[in-house]
Amino acid sequence: MKRAFSLLALALVAVVATGAWYLHGKQPRRDGELPLAGLQGPVSVRYDARGVPHLDAGSEADLYRALGYVHAQDRLFQMEILRRLARGELAEVLGPALVDTDRLFRSLRLGEHADAYVGRTPHEGPAWAALEAYLDGVNQYQASRPAPLEFDLLGIPKRPFRAEDTFSVVGYTAYSFAAAFRTEPVLTYVRDRLGADYLAIFDLAWQPAGALAPSLADGDWRMLGALADLSGRAVADQGLPQFEGSNAWVIAGRRTASGKPLLAGDPHIRFSVPATWYEAHLRAPGFELYGHYQALNPFASLGFNRSFGWSLTMFQNDDIDLIAERVNPDNPEQVRYHGQWVDLERHETLIAVKGAPAVPLTLRRSPHGPLVNDALGATGDQRPIALWWTFLESPNPLLEAFYRLGRADTLDKARDAARLIHAPGLNVVWANAAGDIGWWAAARLPRRPAGVDPTFILDGDSPAADKDGFQPFEANPQEENPARGYIVSANAQPAGPQPIPGYYNLPDRGRRLAERLADPALKGDLDASRTLQLDSGSAYGPRLLAPLLQDLRAATADRPDEAALVQRLAAWDGDYRVDDPVPTLFTQFLYQLADGALRDELGDAFFDALLATRALDAALPRLAADPDSPWWDDRRSPARETRRDIVRGAWQASLAHLRATGGDDPASWTWGRAHTLTHGHPLGRQAPLDRLLNVGPFAMPGTHETPNNQSSPLGPAPWAVSYGPSTRRLIDFADPAHSLGINPVGQSGAPFDAHYADQAADYAAGRYRPQLLDEAEIAAEAPRQLRLVPAP
Template sequence: MKNIKFGLSLLLIVATFYALNTKLGSLPPLGKFLSPNQGVWLNEITEANTNNDIAIKGLSAPVTVKYDEHLIPHIFAQNNLDLYKAQGYVTAQHRLWQMEFQTHASAGRLSEIIGEKALDHDRQERRRGMGFGADNVLKKMKEDPEVLTFLEAYRDGVNNYINQLQPKDYPVEYKLLDYAPEPWTIKKTALLLMYMTKMLAGGDSDLEYTNALRKFGKERFDLLYPDFFDINEPIIPKDTDWSILENVQQTPIPEGELPLDSIAETMDKPHPNNGSNNWAVSGEKSYSGNPILANDPHLGLNLPSIWYVMQLATPQHNTFGATLPGALGIISGFNNHISWGETNATRDVIDWYKIEFKDETRKLYKYDGEWKNTSVRVEEIKIKNKKSYIDSVIYTHHGPVSYDHTFKGNGKKKVGYAMKWIGHVGGNIQSTFLDLNKGKNYNDYLNALKHFVAPAQNFVFASTEGDIAIWVQGKFPNKWKGQGKFLLDGSNPEHDWQSFIPQEHNAYVKNPERGFVSSANQHPVDETYPYYVFNDGYEPYRNRVINDFFRSKEKFNIQDFKDLHNNNYNLKASELLPYIFEHMDVSTLTPEEQDILNIIKLWDFNTEIDQLAPSIWASWWSKIFNLTWDEFELEDLALDKPFTYQTIYMLKNNPQDAFMDIVNTPEIEISKDLFLITFKETVKEIIDWKAKNGEYNWSNYKATFVGHLLQALPAFSRFNIPIGGDANTVNAASKNHGPSWRMIVEMTSPPTALGIYPGGQSGNPGSKHYDDLVDIWAAGKYLKLNFMQNPEATEGVLFTQTLTPNNE
């Protein structure tokens, strides 16, 4: 009896220990997780006057870090090595989990931490060649010995922080998912740069276009997806004379056919709204005579935010702005002499090649009439609590054969589709930012940009000397007309990228007559630019509102800049609704429908939070768009619906086009029928929505949220944020996407700047600095950036940390 009881109680204690010490399903290990000496209670901290002195290995002199009231660190070091070491340490202190998570995501390693449900994601990233690209980036960066020492200093700073952590100090997410941080490496910085490259230059529609071309024919295709819209307000003004470019050689169009294969499914694309605004006005157009510059990158709205704001100073240079946790230096910011910011320079830098293998071993593929060797990159995907998944990816000289019979291909074992991507080429884009950080004038800016490969950006520039400029910078293949719009023939050498556009032929403008430069992801140039550029998803609305604004008067001040950042004018709606009101047959509307029509008829097209009309428009437009392109709803064929601008163009100019007809009705519909059918559906939906959720004003209806990086874990996310605008307004705030860092810099000496982002400096959900900037951002307000000129500054300082050398 005694022994049975002992045995039972032993079993009970072992079971209890196991249950409370192990992650079960989505539940964290409850004993560990809730204990006050090891669990989340220790993360219940707002960073304050703590850790005044920290010993850091390998520093050459003490580094002073002043934190202001929003936890923005102002780092003062004696040299660059100490500076980047401190940047690594301080960033990790607030964003360690995010730094590791994003680089794991980039490398296709999420299964290691969240288990099998991430396997598809991980396979996709491996097949996209993210690791291959990161290896090439790393190789390039290592060729620059100075940059290499900075990368290593940053790594050492991060690891110094990791090494002093005990499990009880780990960020909440580690405790929740029950794992531990691993050491930072310089490869991880390369992976972070690849993460950004994928986000900004990882999209293409080649296979979807190939499907559309085969299905609809060339004439119809060209109507749906024109290289240029009928309006174009390019980044580089239309009056630019391109004949000044010497020795332009556009690649001639080769003979031969394009393969017209049918592809059912393609990989996930980056968010279509990834984009940005930037602009600068010259001294003549500025209220004070100083150039003023602004930037606001539009990205997914996440917590912790993609950005982390810092000041980085040495006796040689003093720089302030937004950093990317994991990368060195300031990415969008200013120093005492210059300011700069980026928007995405969308360009087709991904092409797909059909590969014919000799046999099912796939060791040889056809190229130039011969058989060429493939190579294999074995990808071992580790899975939490499971056996590893081995995915062998075949590589050709084009790049990885992403699609084959094992992954989204069309089942044929002897056929694959290889990806050629500028992101695989490798470039030392880190050094561009480090050079900008210390730049003093236009020439320094230009030299910094020259070696920037990808993701191509429109770099806006302003200096205290009075220059403004914008360069469309990236490494762009010099394509023959039409090259890479569709699937290419991987066996034909003439289908390879033949050369690159010489860097000095990239489009740019410096100190233009009109007194301002701007970009909003629109077409970089007009048709007269002597290289092939086609419409790869250029944004047709924001740029026109911005440029009209700068043409509307003589002088601009800071308030004008703020107003433009927060401008919610819906040019898209204004280009369709008047046409609808004129043509839609309203005779069959019920009184209820008539009421709602009257609301939207009175709309001034400002997409403000307290209005009803923007909600009606959003619901209506998505229905019009989808019904217009009902021909595209096919299960076994990957297709991209035509662009918004072209859709509205066709609704107005080709109202009786065959595409307007609804496929599954016997009648023949034209565009005004679509308006009426979708309007009635919209009213029904709006009424239902109202019955369920209450007033359908734009704020409630849009329900903007900032989601935690772990699939928007509700507990760590912010919901129902009242902010106006939509995807196509200058204030491009949509449901979970929008202005991720707003900055305005006036080039006084030293510069005066404002900045804000939808997040907070701390990555700790237990800190009041986790999301304290969200409401300020939503209200269209800014932080005055405290650009300290020396480490003795005391104004606005909350507390000071000193990093001291520890060279035992």
């Protein structure tokens, strides 16, 4: 028996040792010396306490080749999964459940567009040379080192990364900004099926000239509901980043404590493991940049050095039109365009599926663009819906734009770089140590016919679907060195003589930031900006509640305990603190109010789609303020309900749900218990990988449209935070070498690595860490270094 136990112990030790050896081989190398073909000289890579690499090279070519190598060793699986998502190749490694997602991205033609773009782009110039060097570094890492753990779990074969993959992922990034797939079908349904009175809460005109002729049939509406659902699930279900909003501001030196401009930024993106951004500090003769990089992109989307820096927010201009084509009744392969029947282009392809036969897919294109309802498979008698998208219709030299922006130390250079951003639309918020501040709404804005509102699905047999080119960049909203001494960008409709169509956020968040920045008592320093970034309050809740309090008091007049809860709502300041139960009560009531008022008219599919749009944020305060809105009547009952009836029902449903999920004592309904963040890995949706790969949960303050924009879909409690600040950055140009930042999870995407989740607790607690520039401080914090040397 002793011998048996000894053998068992030895076997267990062997298993543990083998597992440790296996996992050790998957970890990034952060010291020692490694050969890298193509280098002209050695490259020093020092990793600081956060795992951020600081690269020092003798040339830009060496710098970008080394960046590709170190980026890949931390994020190779992220690169792989994103290129597969963008090119519609996920089912090949994840199986039949991903066929619908692949159909969607094939129908968007991102891979085809990337292939064509690379084919017609001159393969010359410093930006292209940098991209090729970077991809060579990625591929050398992949060829020489063990595959990531996820490759082994899924059986992913190694294959080289190409420029076409980079541009496909750029296309995915542009798509992730688009709200049209969720918003336009819902609002068109309201207009065409419910009528003008129902559009009032969305602040939209009836616009009969834009109405579809003939109107969509029941099958078309079901198809559009399914398309809206798929467009949301295709990204959310994969645990991958999706761009949702952002804050950025810059304060001129005359209003800061240091006398130099101060830049703050926190782009709002869906949380994931690994996080969206990969931080790296690059140095070569004549060039230095501390940047935040996206997978397969060698040029920083966010960056700064001692002379200048920038942040980004979503412009949220509407650069997508959904267009309903009219089919020739005598030939289903033709649609009407400019008074003529024209043939649809057809392309047959196959979706490879792991463990199952390949799925055939027919992709079609009209003169307006690809038919996106091909993503749903067989369409039968459904009306074809074409996609017109600026991203597919403009040159869009996006990588060139960010290559130049990383070298733009003057306003003129920054403006010229922003001019090259066509789609997605981005607000570039910029500052330099010389004292300049600026903002450019960077996008190619299409010229649509007068009176056409692209919020609705357009009629392909009408001039409403035509475009007359694009507005010049000079006509875009922008500011440089404004007299007020600060600039705020927070996704709201930009001011200007003509409204720009878009899916903008409410002004509450930007207004709250602007009010604080305008305060002459504000001390413009890093501490004040940190307080602003972590602000968890909003005027939205109290504003929405104000017209409903009388109805709530009437609903609770004979129940003192409930009346006390209403009084707490009435006194609430709109701050979503983790220890306060009032935000939980309000958010549950908000959902029940929306459900009671809107679901019966919209049906489940369109109601669920509306919950995921910004249109709902604007609609609910208008609905609450209008006691005569037709939405209050419940079509499912013979009686005619009033606002008071729906408010009473929403209140009772809210209390019943919170008691069932949080207990009978309202003191236990705290926001931190109901509102939590778990960073999800793409493979962490099933046990036991969820425990191994996901990070969290963390109790989170804030909510949708607070400056600390920790957002979750509106629904019943509890709420899982889905997106929020993807990084927080604070740079004072009096001392840029001691700027502050934080990653929501960690630098590394390698499971079990020391930097896989080492910043997650700090992020949740609102703490920051230094972003280092000084060589002596970097060396002191990172005594070990990795040396990449020319291969013999």
